[in-house]
Amino acid sequence: MAGSYMKMTISDSIEFDDLQGLFRFGFGRLTETCFMLLGIADVDAAKQWLAKVEPGNAVSVAPPPDTALQIAFSVQGLRVLGVRESVVEGFSDEFIVGxxxxESRSRRLGDIGDSAPEQWDWGGGDTEVPHVLLMLYAGDGKIEDWRRSVQTAQFSQAFRLLRQLPTLYIGPIEPFGFPDGISQPDIDWGSEQSTDLHERDRYSNRLAIGEVVLGYRNEYGLYTDRPLIDAGSDADAAHLPDAEDLPGLKDFGRNGSYLVLRQLKQDVPGFWRFVDEAAGSVPEARETLAAAMVGRDLNGRPLVSPDTPGVPGEGPANDFTYDQDPAGHRCPIGAHIRRSNPRNGDFPAGVTGLLSRLIKILGFGQNRADEDLIASTRFHRLLRRGRSYGPVLEPEEALGPDPPAAERGLQFICLVASISRQFEFVQNAWSMSSRFGGVQNESDPLLGHRAPLTSGEPTDQFNQQVPMGPVRKTCHLPRFVTVRGGGYFFMPGIRALRYIAAVRVNAGDNQ
Ligand code: HEM
Structure with missing residues (x-):
């Protein structure tokens, strides 16, 4: 759901001091991380610790701190800490269900076979549900001291460490070797850009705050649903921010968001061996095919416009669209970055006039194969905040006779105001779907599970569209990425965190 109606007169000024810093900074400078999944062992001790803990906020300070702590909760964690069921019900269904x-969600996300939740190391099957996700960040060589200083006696009484997730900084690349973290939405912190449908025919990287932070206007100009509390019936809620759209109610979601975490294991030797074989063991052809699968080359240059200069200090180019390459001749339609952000405006090229706009908004009137599912990118953006794990393995080393064995992958993290409209839509309709933008029999070349459809149609191809020639097909792609764990968390604003710490267990309607 897009959310409730709002009044255009209300100010959207962002409260950086109430927002956890991860939204704004990503903490790229703090290369060392420690991600802990915690169970609550002692509710009172946990509440006392939560009342005092200081997550780094989003206020910009000079020099920036060299450590940071960020915190998020699963729905089970919120319940154990006493958040009332009437409040929990205000969260989205997908957060509550997890x-x-x-099973149908797992199928839609592509979590089947080796990636099925029953096979996961955490977050699925019989594994213990984490209550809290604690994320520590520190500069070079500082993480152990930082971790020790956070794990006080009270902390150890309050929580049980269920799992410390592996993370390892290997430079600004992901384990297959491609530069990562280049493209991010540019959050419109000043609420300067119109969210009016009529003014957004073209792609813009600017995104309304309400797409990643709850309690602010989203790209529909509305407020995404989140728990609102009547302070009259809950004294603990007095210090929560007011709901902008519904004065009189307290906004438990404001300055918070959903955090999606997936541990994705990458088969680095498998990836490079497959690509090498498909390219006839010609090094340049190998790199060209791998780049086609990603949509950027090993230097991060976008295939659709490799000559666009990068921004000094910010890395490779990101100011491009696929408008000049509708047939996928420069960047294949099914490349990972084209599937995960097709970079289009609200209407396919050539749609003008009120009636045809209305027809498109309602999803009718599709007359070109490439119009399926790829309109209106701005409603499906993700703020990615993941970290890699496992030691570096260069492509040449991966192709050697005995590449050093180790688990490698990505702790994929994204922040979104709507799990279903943003993360699940991208994962399901764009990454996993075997039909996308007019191509078929393939899914995301990096992420796909490769299982055939129930109709028997294959999904394990990768097609490169070629000018004046037949599509260049690469068949029988194996699975390169396997899900090892995952969960949906709520990353609260700092006042909402204090509410969680203060709310009295059994005070309300939890029984
Ligand atoms: C192990 C798994 C993954 C790998 C190796 C991977 C790799 C990459 C690489 C190399 C880029 C290009 C660099 C950049 O623009 O930052 C990229 C971009 C991106 N990826 Fe992934 N990715 C993975 C999983 C995912 C998942 C699960 C999603 C979402 C469901 C996702 C969504 C995106 C998005 C939205 C972009 C930016 C596209 C753009 O704006 O151009 N990725 N990824």
């Missing part, structure tokens, strides 16, 4: 809580 990433692995329903």
């Amino acid at each position: 990433m692995s809580g329903d």
